[in-house]
Amino acid sequence: MPTYRLHYFDARGRGEVARLMFNAAGQKFDDVRYTKDTWPDFKPKTPFGQLPVLEVDGKLFGQSGAIFNYLARELGFYGNGNLEALQVDVVIGLVNDLIPLMLKVFFQEQDETKKKELLEKLLTEDAKKFFNYFEKVLKENGSSGYFVGKGLTMADIVVYDIVDTLITNKATIVDPFPVLKANRQKVESNPGIAAYLKSRK
Structure with missing residues (x-):
């Protein structure tokens, strides 16, 4: 299983669905949260200058919909x-x-x-x-x-x-x-x- 890090603000918003799926599956992940002070330092490292970002084995992926779909498939939440x-x-x-x-x-x-x-x-x-x-x-x-x-x-x-x-x-x-x-x-x-x-x- 890959190593996951979820990058999002210290709020629910567009990161919460991913957090819920990780927890529902019992899948370990790093929940990396940014404040208005720490976000500017990470922003240039993101694919598109926005959050959420999912880090999979060190590679960064943007776009919340794509992240949710990937996690649903990987964690078994996309139906049979x-x-x-x-x-x-x-x-x-x-x-x-x-x-x-x-x-x-x-x-x-x-x-x-x-x-x-x-x-x-x-x-x-x-x-x-x-x-x-x-x-x-x-x-x-x-x-x-x-x-x-x-x-x-x-x-x-x-x-x-x-x-x-x-x-x-x-x-x-x-x-x-x-x-x-x-x-x-x-x-x-x-x-x-x-x-x-x-x-x-």
Whole structure:
């Protein structure tokens, strides 16, 4: 097995899915975190001047989506066979449709009044739309409680992470969606993730 180092800021953000997968698999890795003071020294060494970066046996790789896909394949979170991999990618596609709406609220919109309106829309209308999509996929997959197949995949982990961000803004946001809420409990029941969540920042 290769030696892994994950380089990211001292925050969850785009590095958290990789951390969750590493912990879910019980795979040892170095969790290298940067502050605003230490990041400028490392930035010129990165492939594209951004984080996250995954270091595999000393070689650096950028682009979060590529990193997640690689780890999912290496650690066994991409389903069994190409059809299940396609199903995983469908769920990831839904999350990637939701992310720009979140970025607009949390990072791009500067007008405070407009930001407040967009946040309210995100936590009600947008969340309901995508949570219903997530529940539809979960129900179509049968009684396993997972998005794909009968075990944990990157789909479960990525959805868990993105919903976490919304929960920090509205604690009860998942309550009207019992199937999605049960899926989150499935993710949290993974021994490696359970141990990580107890100590994470």
